[in-house]
Amino acid sequence: MSFFKKLKDKFAGNAEQEKSTEKYKDGLAKTRTGFTSKINDLVAKYRKVDEDFFEELEEVLLQADVGFETVLELMDDLRFEVQRKNVKDTSNVQSVISEKLVEIYQSGDEELNEINFADGLTVILMVGVNGVGKTTTIGKLAHRLKNEGKTVLLAAGDTFRAGAIEQLDVWGKRVGVDVIKQAAGSDPAAVMYDAVRAAKSRGVDVLICDTAGRLQNKVNLMNELQKVHRVISREVPGAPHEVLLALDATTGQNAMIQAQTFKEVTEVTGIVLTKLDGTAKGGIVLAIRSKLKIPVKFVGLGEQMDDLQPFDPAKYVYGLFAEGLDKEDKLEAERADK
Amino acid sequence: MAFEGLSERLQGTMTKIKGKGKVSEADVKDMMREVRFALIEADVNLKVVKEFVKKVSERAAGSDVMESLTPGQQVVKIVKDELTELMGGEESKINFSTKQPTVIMMVGLQGAGKTTTTGKLAGLLRKKHNRKPLLVAADVYRPAAVQQLETIGKQLTIPVFSKGTDISPVEIARQAIEHAKAEHLDTVIIDTAGRLHIDENLMQELKDIRSLKEPDEIFLVVDAMTGQDAVNVAQSFDEAIGISGVVLTKLDGDTRGGAALSIRTVTQKPIKFIGMGEKMDALDVFHPERMASRILGMGDMLSLIEKAQTNLDEEKAKQLEEKFRTSSFTFDDFLEQMAQVKQMGPLDEILKMLPGANKIKGLENAKVDESQMGRVEAIIYSMTKQEKTTPEIINSNRKKRIARGSGTSIQDVNRLLKQFEDMKKMMKQMSGMNTKKGRKKMSMPGLDSLFK
Known part of the structure; x- marks a missing residue:
């Protein structure tokens, strides 16, 4: 059975799973048409798996922002795998590619993309550069957690x-949760102190802390962030979780x-990959996962409140290749008919 | 990390072929591979990279590179020339309408920095072009976007036209233009909501705003950190509404900003401004050449070298070198040296051009004290001829006199004498070590100790 088939079977039959798989499919529709159609073109163009094929595949991956080093590693792996399995026909190489993509992502430890909840108060700190969607993500996350009964x-x-x-x-x-705030321009660490105190006295389950966007090369701002982190961990041991x-x-x-x-x-x-509903592919998360071992925990797939989904690498790759999968299915069915 | 500069990488390739007397075509091919790496790592679009590498390869295969003693540097120069060329050569101006008011539309993806840039642009137009701007809050979708623009307007004391979030952006824009006419405000800047370029409904809304009164400028605001997708975004926006220019934001980060190159190449629309910080005055006119250096990760070393070449007298440099070797360097030579450095322009500008200087903490805020140089000059001018050539004779009485004569303190005089001694010692050591290395440093001895 092909890799895709396995994936598909895994998600089938479970309504919950299917619903979220659909979300991925919709959200990644643009990503997929770009990425997959290129892979399909490639397969159509080259009947045989040869150097030209690899070279062009390399370019498709680079265009997905996967990054040079990761692509080179991936290409080496692929060449080896293709040789080992003696794949000659390009139409069979799709599953090998996606298998490898998932593998690169999952290299090493078992995937842990659940939120790490504490027994008492769980503190979540949201960080990032300017304009990536921190505040919006917090809104969506709050909605999600509230629906889970927290x-x-x-x-x-x-x-x-x-x-x-x-x-x-x-x-x-919008979500129906309280916000602890001070006047604009006040010390963010002081806001956090207040918020942690408030969270403790109200006995809430989860406190989500927003921070100002900052470019990572601004030393002062990064120091400020460190201070915020410190204040939180002083007030709640083990926090932010x-x-x-x-x-x-x-x-x-x-x-x-x-x-x-x-x-x-x-x-x-963990990472929240936002704005994945555009044409961007977010391929850099593969590199980040394999180099820095930071897992992607959520992806933002739209502007609605429930458009934040837990990340699942298999589904992500499935989303990328969904069209290819259907084709492969058909081919297999045809072969079976004969 | 993965982000070493192109020059470094090329040097790596060069050392491999250093032993060879000639550079072959295969070597050039090797070098172009490195160029390709560097560009892709800088997020330059792959298609653009391919075309570019092809073009550069042709030039690099020319005889002037092959026969040059420093083919590596020649290639770097070609790459940079071509990059600059691709990015549009020179800066471009803003179009103002002859019929009031001038209308400027800001469009882009979510989180690119449209609202902040709207404020910065208004401030810049008021300051440099004497315009009276009106900011229009037409982002009715993102929570608190209207408040954000209002706050910015208050900070800058620039009027903001807002009608809440219950009426359509098109209607807001229409009323705003009327309002500007009535109030004699000559520049209307419309801040629109961030949208995905594939969202047809929202793109239609932009078209509707555009059809109110043909805008004089439609600026696409793009995050400098954008990857390969930058081209798709720019192309879609350009096809849908026809952009007139690009503002590149968040360039104060450590991104290489290859998106700049891709967008310019694909849309043929100029980059007009760059956002360089969070403060309201941090918007600059775009300089293609500086961007080229940045993409290649080599600072602005080439223009520094060019500056040095045009301003430093080679004959004099040779004489100086001789003096260093024989330890006959005097305060007169020191003055000469300082004058030459000064000719190259303001010191902090020069410092910024050094590769890697942008990584030094706090340098962006460091103001090099040019008056310090003036003080040094004054001290030297207050010395007698004999003192200048043989500083050893300067005793405490002489020091007192020099300090009085130059309007400085004895401590200042002492510091200069110490620096001068240190410099001489250092130079002697260096010229003993390696003449080639020594020469490089010698063109600006003591530069570092001058502004401590």
Whole structure:
């Protein structure tokens, strides 16, 4: 049975699973048409698996922002695999490619993309550069957690950008959770202190802290973030339980440096890949996962409140290749008929 | 990390073939491979990279490179020339309408920095072009986007036209243009909501705003960190509404900003401004050449070298070198040297051109104290001829006199004497070590100690 078939069977029969797979399919529709149609073209163009084929495949992957080093590694792996399995026909190579993509992503430890909930209060800190969608993600995440039956409190830690506090406030009202805030321009660490105190006295399950966007090369701002982190862990031992780095799927190779620098400063525990509903492929997460071992925990697939989905690498790759899968299915069926 | 500069990588390739007397075509091919790496790592679009590499390869295969003693540097120069060329050569101006008001539309993806740039642009137009801007809050979708623009307007004391979020952006824009006419505000800047380029409904909305009064400028705001997708985004926006220029934001980060090159090449629309920080005045006119250096990760070393070449007298440099070797370097030579460095332009500008200088913490805020150089000059001018050639004779009485004569303190004089001694020692050591290396440093001795 082909890899895709296995994937598909895995998700079939389970209504919940199917629904979220559909979300992926819709959200990644544009990504898929770009990426998959290229792979399909490639397969159609080259009947045989040869160097030209590999070269062009390399380009398709580079265009997905996967990054040079990762692509080179992947190509080496693929060449080896193709040789080992003695794949000659390009139509069979699709499944090998996706298998390898998932493998690169999952290299090493078992995937852990659940939120790490504490027994008492769970603190989630949201960090990232400017304009990646931190505040929006917090709104969606709050909605998600509330639906799971958790009590949620938000902390308006972006006291710098004009309108940021108001933005979180609107999300708080939409979702129906309280927002702890101070005046614009106040010390974000002080806001966090207040928020943690409030969260404790109200006995909420989850506190989600917003922070101002900052470019990772701004030393002062990164120090400020460290202070925020410190204040939280002083008030709640073991907190923050999750530090989520929001990454824009349209970001190119700089995402790797973002992940690395934010990891050094705040011990990032997971990534939220936002704006994946555009044509961008977000391929850099493969590199980040394999180099820095930071898992992607959520993906943003649209502007609606429920457009935040837990990340599943297999589904992600399935989303990328869904068309190819259907084709392969048909081919197999035809062969079986004969 | 993966982001070493192109020059470094090329040097790596070069050392491999250093032993060979000639550079072959295969070597050039090797070098172009490195160029390709560097460009892809800088997020330049792959198609653009391919075309570009082809073009450069042809030029690099020319005889002037092959026969040059420094083929590596020649290739770097060709690459940079071509990059600059691709990015549009020179800066382009803003179009103002002869019929009031001038209308500028800001469009782009979510989170690119449209609202912030709208504010910055208004400030810049008021300051440099004497315009009276009106900001229009036409982003009715994102929570608190209107408040954000209002806050920015308040900070800049620039009027903001907002009608809440219950009426359509098209209607807001229409009323705003009327309002500007009535109030004699000559420039209307419309901040639109961030949208995906594939969202047809929202793209239609932009077309409707555009048809109110043909905008004089439609700026696409693009995050400099955007990867390969930048081309798709720019192309879609351009096809749908026809952009007139690009504003590249968040360039104060450590991204190489290859998106700039791709967009320019694919849409043929100029990059007009770049956002360089979070403060309201951090918007600059775009310089293609600086961007080229940045994409290649080599600082602005080439223009520094060019500056040095045009301003430093080679004859004099040779004489100086001789003096260093024989330890006959005097305060007169020191003055000469300082004058030459000064000719190259403001010191902090020069510093910024050094590769890697952008990584030095706090340098962006460091103001090099040029008056410090003036003080040094004054001290030297207050010395007698004998003192200048044989500083050893300067005793405490002489120091007192020099300090009085130059309007400085004895400590200042002492510091300069110490620096001068250190410099001489260092130079002697270096010229003893390796003449080639020494020469490089010698063109600007003591530059570092001058502004400590």
